[in-house]
Amino acid sequence: xxxxxxxxxxxxxxxxxxxxxxxxxxxxxxxxxxxxxxxxxxxxxxxxxxxxxxxxxxxxxxxxxxxxxxxxxxxxxxxxxxxxxxxxxxxxxxxxxxxxxxxxxxxxxxxxxxxxxxxxxxxxxxxxxxxxxxxxxxxxxxxxxxxxxxxxxxxxxxxxxxxxxxxxxxxxxxxxxxxxxxxxxxxxxxxxxxxxxxxxxxxxxxxxxxxxxxxxxxxxxxxxxxxxxxxxxxxxxxxxxxxxxxxxxxxxxxxxxxxxxxxxxxxxxxxxxxxxxxxxxxxxxxxxxxxxxxxxxxxxxxxx
Amino acid sequence: xxxxxxxxxxxxxxxxxxxxxxxxxxxxxxxxxxxxxxxxxxxxxxxxxxxxxxxxxxxxxxxxxxxxxxxxxxxxxxxxxxxxxxxxxxxxxxxxxxxxxxxxxxxxxxxxxxxxxxxxxxxxxxxxxxxxxxxxxxxxxxx
Numbered sequence: 001x002x003x004x005x006x007x008x009x010x011x012x013x014x015x016x017x018x019x020x021x022x023x024x025x026x027x028x029x030x031x032x033x034x035x036x037x038x039x040x041x042x043x044x045x046x047x048x049x050x051x052x053x054x055x056x057x058x059x060x061x062x063x064x065x066x067x068x069x070x071x072x073x074x075x076x077x078x079x080x081x082x083x084x085x086x087x088x089x090x091x092x093x094x095x096x097x098x099x100x101x102x103x104x105x106x107x108x109x110x111x112x113x114x115x116x117x118x119x120x121x122x123x124x125x126x127x128x129x130x131x132x133x134x135x136x137x138x139x140x141x142x143x144x145x146x147x148x149x150x151x152x153x154x155x156x157x158x159x160x161x162x163x164x165x166x167x168x169x170x171x172x173x174x175x176x177x178x179x180x181x182x183x184x185x186x187x188x189x190x191x192x193x194x195x196x197x198x199x200x201x202x203x204x205x206x207x208x209x210x211x212x213x214x215x216x217x218x219x220x221x222x223x224x225x226x227x228x229x230x231x232x233x234x235x236x237x238x239x240x241x242x243x244x245x246x247x248x249x250x251x252x253x254x255x256x257x258x259x260x261x262x263x264x265x266x267x268x269x270x271x272x273x274x275x276x277x278x279x280x281x282x283x284x285x286x287x288x289x290x291x292x293x294x295x296x297x298x299x300x301x302x303x304x
Numbered sequence: 305x306x307x308x309x310x311x312x313x314x315x316x317x318x319x320x321x322x323x324x325x326x327x328x329x330x331x332x333x334x335x336x337x338x339x340x341x342x343x344x345x346x347x348x349x350x351x352x353x354x355x356x357x358x359x360x361x362x363x364x365x366x367x368x369x370x371x372x373x374x375x376x377x378x379x380x381x382x383x384x385x386x387x388x389x390x391x392x393x394x395x396x397x398x399x400x401x402x403x404x405x406x407x408x409x410x411x412x413x414x415x416x417x418x419x420x421x422x423x424x425x426x427x428x429x430x431x432x433x434x435x436x437x438x439x440x441x442x443x444x445x446x447x
Contacts, residue, residue: 005370083418106415110420125411127439 002299003112003119007133007170012147022287022294025092026142029062035304036065042095043069044087044111045122046078046102051263052122052131055285056099059292068095073103085114092116097300100124114230118299126162131295132262133166135288140219142287143258143280148174153213155182156223156243156268158189163262166225168193172202179204180213184239200269209242214252218246222261222281224268246270250278260284308342314361316382317372319368322346324376325356329347331404337362370398374405380432401434405443412439 001030004010010018015220025032037182041060048071057067070076078087084102088111091098100108105127112119119239123129141147152171154164158181168189171177179197180206188206197204207213214220225243227236245259250273261269273279297304313419320328325343334341342359349355360367364383372379381393406422407414414420414436423437433445 084413085417085420102413103411104416105409105411105440106436107417108414109438110413110417124413125439127411 001118003108003115003121004130004295004299005109005119005121006128007130008132012173015134015137018134018291018294018298019141021297022138022290024295025062026287026290032063032293032297034064035302036060036063036300038301039063039065039219039302040095040096041065041067041069041296042091042098042184043067043071043122044076044091044098044100044102045069045071046073046100046107048072049101049123051285052129053099055131055288056120056122056292058289058294062284062289063293065096065296065298069099084110087111088115088240089118097296101177105111117251120295120299126160128166129162130166131288131292132163133170134291134295135284136163136167136221136260136262137170138261138291139260139284139287140258143283144218147171149176150218151178151180151216152219152221153180153182153210153217154189154221155210155245156225157187158183158223159187161223164189164221165193167221168197171196172200177202180217181206182208182210182213182243184208184225184235184242185210186235197282202221208239210245210249214249215254217253217257220253220257220259222259222268224264224266244268244270245273247272247276250276253278265289306344306347308344308359311340311359311361311384312387313364313385314339314359315364316384317358317360318355318380318382319349319352320356320358320379321376322352322354322356325358328356328358328372328375328379330359331375332368334358334360337366369393369395370401371404373398374401392407392441397426397429397432400424400437405434407436407439407441407443409436409439409441412436412441414438 003079011078023304043056060067083171084107092115097118099122101122102124105125107122110126121128158164164190259279339362344357346354347357377395377397382389383391401424402421414422424434424443425437427433427435
């Protein structure tokens, strides 16, 4: 029995199979519409996350399965003090597979160790959010036709942004990827990541402004720059516009550059960019459902 | 010069960094063993200038060498039987350690889950970095 805790749990070959399956689901949804009939997905969300939970539920319903679960710790037995180990043993009797989000880092791993059913980490604090990374990779592979041989810019809060860290760690396994890290100095990518890139001899450049690298990018991964991350209001006001993607900045980019964003977006992508065919962040949400469908089938070992 | 007598069976832990012997005494839980222990602090050493030495008279199967290796793998472990040196153990950093150190990340599941062991995994052998198995937080303190 397999679980998914970390995007690196799967080899690149296994990811290829997963993404092939996701693309087949995209093309032939009817073929998979009854694949999980009689199966149940438990969504155990100890903290609210509407989009991720609905994405998992939509995935299971799209496969003909059923869904049960809770969407905040207050409405679960955790409020009575039940441990994660006990909860998963109980859930194992109710469902065939479990997607767990928990504010404590490593909680889904504790569940996986005690579980009788596959467990998917649907986000554990600031640690991992593997299905977001799988979503990002599937979006890139589907729309670019490859994973590898491109220049990607990651923009925004690169210090605390777990989606950005996970994506970097996943992408370094593919050949010839160049990185641009676009962030204010306060929110630069952590040293352990740049050390890893140096060790692997992967080319990266850190810049302050989006304009400095827009023409070079094949992909732009936007994340939020939160006001509370800045040391003072003055710096925030001075720097925030550097990280807002708008039409003039898009005009500097390649014709086939793609813009991704894990969402929710606040103001870092101006709504005027939404109609640009290169803005694929809503398509990315759809790929999130396909990759979760493929993941559920893979972990339940269901072949269609 | 201080003289401490020979032991019949047990260990002589030599080349302990000066000042660390008490910490090792506690982490090896020698206080819980009913055996004779000599702690020698700040002994003169050609190699180290000053060093600590621990002499423990006990069954030679009782010592947890993984704990010792984690604390300081440069320590020399001399195994004594019938008053003679029978073996010198090389210490290698253990791949995994359980319930020796605690994860200090307040966001880690180990901070709330009852009965969950604190497990650290050797993430980088060269840099001697251990990470919590659950949250992957780096363990920064050395003994």
